[in-house]
Amino acid sequence: MRIAVLREAQQFSLEEVDPPEAGRGQLLVRVVASGVCASELETWIDGPAGGEPRYPGHEVSGVVAAVGLEVTGWAVGERVAVWVTERGFAELVAVDAAYCFPAGDGPLDEALGEPLACAANAVEAADVRLADDVVLIGAGFMGNLVQKLVALRGPRQVVVADARADALERAARLGATRVVDVTRESLPDVVREVTDGRGADITFECTGTQGALTTCGDTTRMSGKIAVVGFHQGPDRVLPLAWWNWMAFTVVNAHFREVPTIMRGMSVGMRLLASGVLSMDGMVSHRFPLERIDDAFATLRDKPEGFVKAVVTFPEP
Missing domain, CATH: 3.90.180.10 (Medium-chain alcohol dehydrogenases, catalytic domain)
Incomplete structure (x- = not known):
């Protein structure tokens, strides 16, 4: 072969x-x-x-x-x-x-099934709840999968940010309540506007870049969650840890290496896909x-x- x-x-x-x-x-x-x-x-x-x-x-x-x-x-x-x-x-x-x-x-x-497992495990680890305000930074493949699965959990707002017009158009078609072109608008300002100044309950970082990771701290409410979905390669990342400490964020590392966890996510993802609940x-x-x-x-x-x-x-x- x-x-x-x-x-x-x-x-x-x-x-x-x-x-x-x-x-x-x-x-x-x-x-x-x-x-x-x-x-x-x-x-x-x-x-x-x-x-x-x-x-x-x-x-x-x-x-x-x-x-x-x-x-x-x-x-x-x-x-x-x-x-x-x-x-x-x-x-x-x-x-x-x-x-x-x-x-x-x-x-x-x-x-x-494997990327579906990653997205399913990320959403479950972040524990999106009914009426949560959710921000997704990154509207690529993984960001789209996370968005689709977040939608199944009944959020109030889903704000999706990216720098690519075609990616934002796709996110809008998938049901985002607001899309943000970060080359034209301030994502933190938009999030404050749509959440009455409160900030997101959960921000998913789906790009694997320093800029997106930094922005998470400016979009998430006090005691909210930041879920790191992006795969961070290359140089070490730098965080304003004093601010993140003060804001009492819960940081969710949405990467998993234990086989039972991967299998759980794959089972969930493929059951949704095979049944037609997820497309x-x-x-x-x-x-x-x-x-x-x-x-x-x-x-x-x-x-x-x-x-x-x-x-x-x-x-x-």
Whole structure:
């Protein structure tokens, strides 16, 4: 089978390797889509550390090709979203059945369970409550997912901020009560206006940038919550900690490494998606075959107008 291997900066190699087999307790899944995640972008740009080959790809959906021993409840041909930690840009993956979830009848290239898990866990950790005033900084793919899940919890206000007109138009279509172009308006001023001077109950930072993180402290009410969803790479971040202390913010680190927590979020996300309660329609904007995987990563880096999410796709069996 073919698999994408990163051996140097900004250039994958497509290599032929022996296909994996479904071991005890595993499913063999023929990959239909594998999402391109911002957490892997820096490695693609700079190249693998120490020259060691890397096998990225962890947002996988596909069709069950074989069922291993001691696996019950799954059959060949079923559509599935799976969690893997690497080797997702390949034609086949072998994965523990416990890490697999029904994908429903929708498009498999939209059944990306791992980012759904991240967003679901973030919203649950922040504990959005009925009639909360919520601010989301960042209207990209993860920000959109968080917005969709926040809406299911019955907020009063959902203010979404970004610098891209197309992203703000999308956030408005998804139901934001107010969108803010941060190149034209002051987000803290808008938040004070729509919350009668009180500030947001919860601010979600979904960009992974210093500026957005700093702004959270100016949009959130005293004793409110700041949820860090963005993946912060590169230089250390600086915070006005004296102000954050005085304001008694609760800081929610919306990143999780414990497998049971990831599985809980993936179960929640995929149940919502497979049942039709949550839609991913329009959330995947760019699709590339495996031969163009470098173009997929370059598109994530460059974020052309209309960009939301890039996936690498394979023919569906």
